[in-house]
Amino acid sequence: MEQKGVTVWFTGLSGSGKTALALRLEEELRRRGLKVERLDGDIVRQGLTRDLGFSREDRDKNIERVTFVAKLLTRNGVAVLCSFISPYRAVRARSRQEIGHFVEVYCYAPLETLIERDVKGLYKKAIAGEIPNFTGISDPYEPPENPEVTIDSSRETIEESLGKVLRKLEELGYVPPATREETPYTADEEAQVEARLAALGYL
């Protein structure tokens, strides 16, 4: 089956698990032999969009450029994993429209949890007023109304979240479902199942 391109768009506050989940998904899709590219906020801002800041206008431009790249890759059969805070609903809607094959993953965790976690130390700085326009603290975040997948990193393991994203991609036909092809039983397993049947009186 030829790979059908798709952009998986991870949106959510800083520290909500977008990048971690995208990395796990990348690993899993590669394991299944699919072509994958990852576009991450922290990375593109060092290159593709290094000239941009965090004003509303610059944020829009940032997403606009990323969307353009994602579109090119998607139409060439690549699974593109984008992790960006991308706080504005209208901007995400534009990306969806532009790219077409678009799966939105809302990465959620309660703000208190994020502040407590604060992996990059950004929340502390933002609360102290050291970072202006910080989403969730001093800038708004508009949660998606109908994301294809919602994950809650304060309540699920990353494997559960990964499962949810994979299942949606499988359901939509972007990723072939994985199944185990090994023999039903190893010798040990067969002995174990036989023991179960024996306990029930079938042997």
Place this chain on the structure above:
Amino acid sequence: MGFLDKLRHREKPRRVVLIGLDGTPYTFMQRLIAEGRAPNAARLVQQGSLLRMDSVWPWVSSVAWSTMMTGVNPARHGIFGFIDRDPASGKQFIPTARNMKAPTLWEVLSAAGKRVIVVNVPVTYPPRPVNGILVGCFLSPSLEKAVYPESFLPTLKSLGYIVDADPWKARQSKDLALQEVNAVLEARIRTLFHLFDNEEWDYLHLHIMETDRLHHFLWQQMEEGHPTYAPAFYDFYRRIDDMLGQLAAKLDDRTTLMWMADHGFCTVKKEVYVNRWLMDNGWLRLRTIPPDRQKGLDEVDPASVAYSLDPGRVFLRVRGREKDGCVAPGAEYEALRAEIAAAALELRDPDDGAPVFQAAFRREELYHGPYLEQAADLILAPYDGYDPKGPLYKETLTFKGDELVGMHTYDDAMLYIGGQTIPQTRFSVLNVMPTILSLMGVPPPPGLDGTSLV
């Protein structure tokens, strides 16, 4: 159907949620309802049809559910028991979904574009791909290997789902048996409601194996009104009744609730060791006395003419078919088969003289289809209470134990269909698949053995 009706149906695809209650007898469910022990089922039965159903011979869950899910008889789906043998090598094996030759209900629904979720139905391991989710049955060696697609595994783990109660633990004591089945039941119910609420589905099927397990270990105590275990038995069913009530409350008008049992249950009067009986009559000889558990047919002496596998399946050692077979096909085969069948009907309980077998079916009387050759030559159908068992060697013909105290019955399986008024006729598990397809508006594949009840 009028144009508007058609339009309405197209807008609202019909869904079915089915709960498998392994081995819950129709007559027992009726008694629970009559005694006020199943108030939700009582109410639901007023809004639908609760029907008595026949199982299949032999009435083990693997054969009965394979028949249910394919709508064809064993000689067409290829599953004849929990254990089978390769005639050429004499090696025994556990038939799995890989051995099932017919498409399943969920595969037919998947092909029609329906989304299905199937959990724990016997002989669904290893999971075959469907449009949806399939979690294999108690023949799965681990949860990891039981799940299709793999991506559903983390969710299932987070739900604390358990493949099966530990039967060895359950054999240690009745208390442990109860503890095991109650814990596994809770995990299944939790999983059911998670799936119901969080997944897309047109057909949702949860199989509860714990009814069967509870019955095997405690049916007699329930029947005898044991002061501790009978109430615990009814409590278990109260939990199932609660689940049915909770499920019914969630249904919309396009979803049909069904539940079914694949066979009935009764108290074991005695286990009957068919190989011992074959030995006593000179049809089976063993080279050595094998260890406790039967491992293949290596111990069968080449001079033997017959052997048996659970439950009551008798194979003749036919030349050209079986390893070192010595019975000539044709007249010799037929004469021997008739002799063993006649003797089976004559077999009496050594203690009270009661007959043990009510019928000795030649395989072609029960089955028809391309895999008939794999079937036993004779299928012995016991009277309720006599439980035919398959160990190669036992000292005695019969035995009454206190661990496995319940056994299956043929004519007391059960089918409930919500929202339908269906007259009681004689029918079997063969009719279930075409009925579900009809309820969901999906045409049946050609050549099913059963027909729809609706």
